[in-house]
Amino acid sequence: MPSQNWLEFLFPPSCSVCGQASADLLCPPCKRTLPWLEPTDAAHHASGPLDGIIAPVKFTDPVRSWILAFKYPPPGLFGQSASATGLVLWLARAGAERLTGATPDCITPVPSHPRRFQKRGFEPSYRLALEMARHRDIKLEPRLLFRVRDTPAQTGLKSSQREANVKNAFACRRRHLPHKACIWLVDDVVTTGSTLRSAARTLKQAGAEKVVGLCVARTGE
Numbered sequence: 001m002p003s004q005n006w007l008e009f010l011f012p013p014s015c016s017v018c019g020q021a022s023a024d025l026l027c028p029p030c031k032r033t034l035p036w037l038e039p040t041d042a043a044h045h046a047s048g049p050l051d052g053i054i055a056p057v058k059f060t061d062p063v064r065s066w067i068l069a070f071k072y073p074p075p076g077l078f079g080q081s082a083s084a085t086g087l088v089l090w091l092a093r094a095g096a097e098r099l100t101g102a103t104p105d106c107i108t109p110v111p112s113h114p115r116r117f118q119k120r121g122f123e124p125s126y127r128l129a130l131e132m133a134r135h136r137d138i139k140l141e142p143r144l145l146f147r148v149r150d151t152p153a154q155t156g157l158k159s160s161q162r163e164a165n166v167k168n169a170f171a172c173r174r175r176h177l178p179h180k181a182c183i184w185l186v187d188d189v190v191t192t193g194s195t196l197r198s199a200a201r202t203l204k205q206a207g208a209e210k211v212v213g214l215c216v217a218r219t220g221e
C-alpha cells in the first residue's frame with residue numbers, strides 16, 4: 001500500500017464543516033448550504049469610480065471564521081490553518097468564475113500599508129489575487145497600487161467615516177498600468193465598498209478605463 005493510501009486509511013479525508021467522509025474540503029450538502037449570494041451582474045453594484053463588485057458569498061459563518069483564520073493566523077510555524085486557507089482560496093476561484101464579459105488586462109490586489117504587511121508577514125489580498133489570476137489565466141500586476149497612508153481599520157466605522165478614512169489612501173505606479181486598462185481589483189471582504197472605491201478612483205485618475213471589484217465575501221444583505 002503506497003504511503004498516501006496509508007495516510008488516508010489512518011486519517012480519512014473529511015468535510016471541514018460536518019466531519020463526514022469527503023474527498024473535498026467540503027461535502028456536497030455543506031457546499032450547498034453555504035451563504036451563497038445570487039449571481040448578479042457585476043455592474044449591479046457599480047458606484048462612483050467602481051464599475052461593479054462581485055462576491056460569491058455572504059460574510060457569515062462558517063465563511064466568516066475561515067476568512068478570519070486565513071487573515072489572522074496565530075504566530076508560529078503551524079499558525080496558518082491549511083483547511084481555512086484552502087476553503088478561502090476555493091471561494092476566491094468561485095468569485096473569479098462569476099465575472100463574465102471582457103477579459104481584463106490585469107488583476108491587482110488592494111494593498112495594505114507596508115507596516116501592516118510587516119506585522120502580518122503576508123498580504124491576504126495578494127494571495128487571493130494570485131489565486132484568481134492563475135484560475136482565470138489573467139496577468140497579475142501585484143504592485144500596481146500602494147498605500148500612501150496607514151489608515152485605521154474600517155471595522156466599527158459608519159459609512160461616511162469609512163469613506164473619509166480611506167480617501168487618498170492609495171497611489172498608482174503608472175508604469176505598471178496598461179493603456180486604457182480594464183482591471184479586476186481584489187480585496188477579501190466588501191462592506192460599504194469605500195476601500196475599493198478609493199483604490200478604483202486612484203486607478204481611474206491614472207488612466208484606467210474600467211475597474212471591477214472582486215471579493216471573496218460581502219457583509220450585510
Ligand SMILES: [Zn+2]
Nearest residue numbers: 015018027030
Ligand atoms: Zn459536510
